[in-house]
Amino acid sequence: MIIIDGSEGEGGGQVVRNSVALSLVTGQPFRIVNARGKRSKPGLMRQHVTAVEAALQIGGARCDGLFVGTSEIEFHPGRVTPGDYHFAVGTAGSTGLVLQTILLPLILAGGPSRVVLEGGTHNMLAPPFDFIDRCFLPVVHRMGPTVTARLVRHGFYPRGGGRIEVDIAPAPLRPIEATERGALRALSGEARFASLPFDIAAREIKAAQKTLGWDEGAIVVRQLPDEQGPGNILLLEAEYEHVTEIVSGFGKLGVSAESLAKTAAQRMAGYIESTAFAGPYLADQLLLPFALAGGGTFTSVKPSQHARTAADIITRFTGRITNFGERPGAPWLVDIR
CATH class of the missing domain: 3.30.1370 (Ribosomal Protein S8; Chain: A, domain 1)
Incomplete structure (x- = not known):
């Protein structure tokens, strides 16, 4: 039994997600104490519980002490079974973080799987769908498996209601070296909004453009159906021959469009400047x-x-x-x- 203090190191939900994924793959049980011990609200939130519940379903596993707010769980893995699965976070909790928990075990399960996830798709403190689809999964493809993801409906905080569909064609993971970006192919961006004033997205584009100096028209506005909002996200993308980076800025009360865009643009500029x-x-x-x-x-x-x-x-x-x-x-x- 592996014992983990969830307040050590970064002290967040990643400890739980990675432990569950690794337990399913290696067959080793574990117990976490002080789960998310360094967060302002310690203990497991709804999205963390959903991630563990998803792992229980795909892996025939058992978890003692699992409920929203718990700070201690004991997880006993079973055998991962490929198949069709549907999980709903129930709030705007991140579908991407739930996917991270079960993706690698299903990739290594020996048969194809299809996963439908409902909840948040573009929310703070989690990678947006676009990042998973265009930054992370292409590297996984280079390692052997094929994972195809589709965004059916956006889900913003606090409403949620988003939906993603993921098809997994498994294969053994092979080691790779990923040390070079290759040539720059494109710089682009989108300011997406739903059920909010158009002016917010327009101001974000203007501020990002001023900081980055990209070609006019490289960053565009995309208006989503009102029923998918309210919500707003700025996505800045640098596509290279071997890798794509996406930097996001999430709209929230109390943060101006200009401040959000400037922060995201500065982060993107820093990445571009590095190699x-x-x-x-x-x-x-x-x-x-x-x-x-x-x-x-x-x-x-x-x-x-x-x-x-x-x-x-x-x-x-x-x-x-x-x-x-x-x-x-x-x-x-x-x-x-």
């Missing part, structure tokens, strides 16, 4: 598939505490070590062995 393959959020997500492939190497911007915590959990379950190598004047080199 790293992976931005901070992609780096977090690549650790698990690289470890389950048996190793691999990629370059990254400075690793976050999120990434270092994920690496620690991976070592607990697999014994594989992640080395974050700082190189003066060059991107960090992340090597998993």
Whole structure:
């Protein structure tokens, strides 16, 4: 039994999600105490419970102490069964984070699967659907499996109501080296909004354009049906030959369109200026598939505490070590062995 203190390291929900995924793949049970111990509201929220419930269903597993607000669970994995699955978070909780929990176990399950997820698709503190689809999954494809994701309906906080559909064609994960971006292909962006004034998106575009200096028309407005709102997100995309980076800014009360756009644009400018393959959020997500492939190497911007915590959990379950190598004047080199 692996015992994990959920307040150590980054101290968030990622500890729970990665532990569940690794338990299903390795067959090792675990117990987490102090789950999400460093959050303002410790304990599991609805989206974390849904992620564990999804894992129970695909993996014939057992989990003791699972309820919203719990700070301790004990998880006993079973055998992962590919198939058709449908999970509803029930709020605007992130569908993407639930998918992260069950994706790798289903990829390695030996048969095709289809997963429908309902809830939030574009919400703060989680990767939006576009990031998963265009940044993360293409790297997974290079490793062997094929995962096709479709956004059926946007789901913004606090309403939720979004829907994504995911088809998984499994294959063994093979180690890769992802150290070079390749040539720049395109710079683009979208300011999406639903059931909000058009002026918000227009101001976001103007502010982002001013900071980035991209070609006029590179960032466009996309109005969504009112019933998918209210909601707003700015997505900035840099597509390279071997990798795509998407930086997002989420509209929320008390944050001006100009401030949101400037912050997102500065983050994108920082990524473009570097030569790293992976931005901070992609780096977090690549650790698990690289470890389950048996190793691999990629370059990254400075690793976050999120990434270092994920690496620690991976070592607990697999014994594989992640080395974050700082190189003066060059991107960090992340090597998993």
